[in-house]
Amino acid sequence: MVKLHEQILRDAHQSMLATRMRTEDMLPIADKLDQVGYFSLEVWGGATFDVCIRYLNEDPWERLKKLKKAIPNTPLQMLERAMNIVAYWNFPDDVVKKFIYFAKKNGCDYFRIFDALNDLRNMEVPMKAVKENGGHVQACLSYTISPVHTVEYFVEKFEELVKMGADSLCIKDMAGMISPQRAYDIIRGCKDAGIKLEIDLHSHCTSGMTGMAYQRAVEAGVDILDTDISPISGGTAAPATESVVAALQGTEWDTGYDLKLLIEIRKYFLKVWDKYRHLHRFNALKVDPSVTLHQIPGGMLSNLIFQLEEQGAHDKYQEILVETARVREELGYPPLVTPTSQVVGVQAVMNVLHGRYKVITKETKDYCRGMYGTPPAPIKPEIMKKILGPKWKDEVIDCRPSDLLEPLWDKRKKELQEIDGGSLIKKEEDIMTYILYPQVGLKFLKGEAKAEFTSDQLPLPIDHPLTRAMVKQSFPEHKQIWLETEPPEKRLGPVQIPTEFEVEVDGEPYEVKVVPTGGFAVSPGAGETVAAKPKDVEGAVKTNMQGTILGVKVKKGDKVKKGDVIATIEAMKMEQEIKSERDGEVKDIFVKEGDTVSSGDIIMQIL
Ligand code: MN
Numbered sequence: 001m002v003k004l005h006e007q008i009l010r011d012a013h014q015s016m017l018a019t020r021m022r023t024e025d026m027l028p029i030a031d032k033l034d035q036v037g038y039f040s041l042e043v044w045g046g047a048t049f050d051v052c053i054r055y056l057n058e059d060p061w062e063r064l065k066k067l068k069k070a071i072p073n074t075p076l077q078m079l080e081r082a083m084n085i086v087a088y089w090n091f092p093d094d095v096v097k098k099f100i101y102f103a104k105k106n107g108c109d110y111f112r113i114f115d116a117l118n119d120l121r122n123m124e125v126p127m128k129a130v131k132e133n134g135g136h137v138q139a140c141l142s143y144t145i146s147p148v149h150t151v152e153y154f155v156e157k158f159e160e161l162v163k164m165g166a167d168s169l170c171i172k173d174m175a176g177m178i179s180p181q182r183a184y185d186i187i188r189g190c191k192d193a194g195i196k197l198e199i200d201l202h203s204h205c206t207s208g209m210t211g212m213a214y215q216r217a218v219e220a221g222v223d224i225l226d227t228d229i230s231p232i233s234g235g236t237a238a239p240a241t242e243s244v245v246a247a248l249q250g251t252e253w254d255t256g257y258d259l260k261l262l263i264e265i266r267k268y269f270l271k272v273w274d275k276y277r278h279l280h281r282f283n284a285l286k287v288d289p290s291v292t293l294h295q296i297p298g299g300m301l302s303n304l305i306f307q308l309e310e311q312g313a314h315d316k317y318q319e320i321l322v323e324t325a326r327v328r329e330e331l332g333y334p335p336l337v338t339p340t341s342q343v344v345g346v347q348a349v350m351n352v353l354h355g356r357y358k359v360i361t362k363e364t365k366d367y368c369r370g371m372y373g374t375p376p377a378p379i380k381p382e383i384m385k386k387i388l389g390p391k392w393k394d395e396v397i398d399c400r401p402s403d404l405l406e407p408l409w410d411k412r413k414k415e416l417q418e419i420d421g422g423s424l425i426k427k428e429e430d431i432m433t434y435i436l437y438p439q440v441g442l443k444f445l446k447g448e449a450k451a452e453f454t455s456d457q458l459p460l461p462i463d464h465p466l467t468r469a470m471v472k473q474s475f476p477e478h479k480q481i482w483l484e485t486e487p488p489e490k491r492l493g494p495v496q497i498p499t500e501f502e503v504e505v506d507g508e509p510y511e512v513k514v515v516p517t518g519g520f521a522v523s524p525g526a527g528e529t530v531a532a533k534p535k536d537v538e539g540a541v542k543t544n545m546q547g548t549i550l551g552v553k554v555k556k557g558d559k560v561k562k563g564d565v566i567a568t569i570e571a572m573k574m575e576q577e578i579k580s581e582r583d584g585e586v587k588d589i590f591v592k593e594g595d596t597v598s599s600g601d602i603i604m605q606i607l
Helices: 011-016 023-036 048-056 060-070 093-106 121-132 151-163 180-192 210-220 241-248 259-275 298-310 314-330 340-354 362-369 381-388 409-417 429-436 438-445 465-474 479-484
Strands: 003-006 040-045 076-080 110-113 136-142 168-172 198-202 224-227 500-505 508-514 520-524 540-542 547-552 565-571 574-579 584-589 602-606
Touching: 003 198, 003 241, 023 060, 023 259, 040 048, 040 060, 040 110, 048 060, 048 438, 060 076, 060 093, 060 429, 076 093, 093 121, 093 409, 093 429, 110 121, 121 136, 136 151, 151 168, 151 180, 168 180, 180 198, 180 210, 198 210, 210 224, 210 241, 224 241, 241 259, 298 314, 298 340, 314 340, 340 362, 362 381, 362 574, 409 429, 429 438, 565 602
Parallel strands: 003 040, 003 224, 040 076, 076 110, 110 136, 136 168, 168 198, 198 224
Antiparallel strands: 500 508, 508 520, 540 602, 547 565, 565 574, 584 602
16 A cells, blocks of 8 residues: 655645745645545645745744644644755754754644755754654655765665664655656665665656656555645646546555545645636646756756846856756765755856856855765865865865854844844744744744735736736737736837846746846846946946845945955855955945845945
8 A cells, every 4th residue: 555645735836836825725625635544744844934934924833733723633744954944054953953843842743854965964953853852754865866876875875864763764856857767776775675664755747757757666665655636736746646546546556545535625726726827837837858868957947047047148058057967066966956956056157157166156165165064975176176275175074064053042032032122022933933034034023024915816917917927928929918917007008129027936936127227127026126226437346146235344434455355245046255356445335235236236436
């Protein structure tokens, strides 16, 4: 008998609806989902925490509590990014332990824990914490293809995870590129090695091979498969639950689930799918077998395309693909999953735009220092030298990255207590929200977060910017139809050369407007306006990337030397330093923290 792990309330909408499913869409069907008899239901973690507070004005802790109450019989599972928890950087042990405690307390039973580099040291603390709180550890390995990621590699790592106290195991094929034979070999390899724990296969339909891979996994003895109820399955999501149940009916692997009940659940989710029609993307529904060749996950590709357009270099796409594979090899074949996909992708873009390793991001340096963990294969000395300089050996850490971090809970708690007389802390979990997402979390706790729109507005009206984005994408050559989606006052005029473009990153539509100053103003969703930047001045310091100013390191009147860091910019989700190119005095500063800048913008005058 094979069991299923249902992803409809987490990965399905993360893969196909930009993680936007709301708690109110989940609760009415909770009772029926609870009756299926799933191995577990994944409902929390991954990107859902971030999206709840950033875009939905929903408290993720409340969601978990409500779901637990509505689903008393099926174990609830979350996806936990080891020391990154549900964010993108390392946290100290005290925060990880507290988080697991709160997650268990509020209703999470099973914890799927993975590390981007499969560095098991990063998994120790969360695994131990789950055990101490009485939870189930599903220890997970990120799947990728490389000369070091052999069948033996996976079997040996799984054996170690068994010793570390795992309760079940999972192969996480986040890019959907596992072939039927690989799935068979790894699972058979584990069983032949005497691993008794149940093994779960998590995959996506991206490559088009996943149905076949699931069949071979079943033949090899897989115990659990990850699926999504059908209206939100296939394409970049997982295979459909009902299809897998039907396929295995009458075989020795029969799930025993009630297909009629599943079809009732499907009917419910058809309405949910329709409600979010503004987020439907045709490309996400298609298979993309090219992943089998270049091995770059789909989500990362769309990100790369967006980043190239942002930097005005979309003609470099093919070059970037080749460079990405090369950088990944040089950096020791990391699996391309958050956050390593960004490290490799952005460095590849830099290499193509500015010359190989001429511009190096802070994240690439940190990665080479071992700040994410140990890379799967050693990085060659000549590459280390290029990235960290001649004394690279002194910079590399050999301890577990979080060993270098000071405890954070008490410090952050005190900080939060001092804001508005401590009134923001309604429950201890609020401190955790603030620690995980200091800016976005604080805004949320202050009650300043706004849902991007309320459910009353759904389906969105025809002239909503998000509807327009969908129409433009679906009918790129029929500009007349676009006009239908314009507000009434705009519909009358003749079709003009478009000055607005919609691009998408991580499923989030962005409106890009060409503004008269010649720069680009990029604003999320419905669009805020961005101030025009100054004209050219003598001693101008210009940006070479589109991005957001993270920090201004100098004041007007400061004396600076050539090479001093004068500002930091976040471009392509990576932090980069802007250095002064001359000795002089800061005469004027044209940007502040949080400003959006485009390539070539003047941020400062130094004379
Ligand atoms: Mn996934």
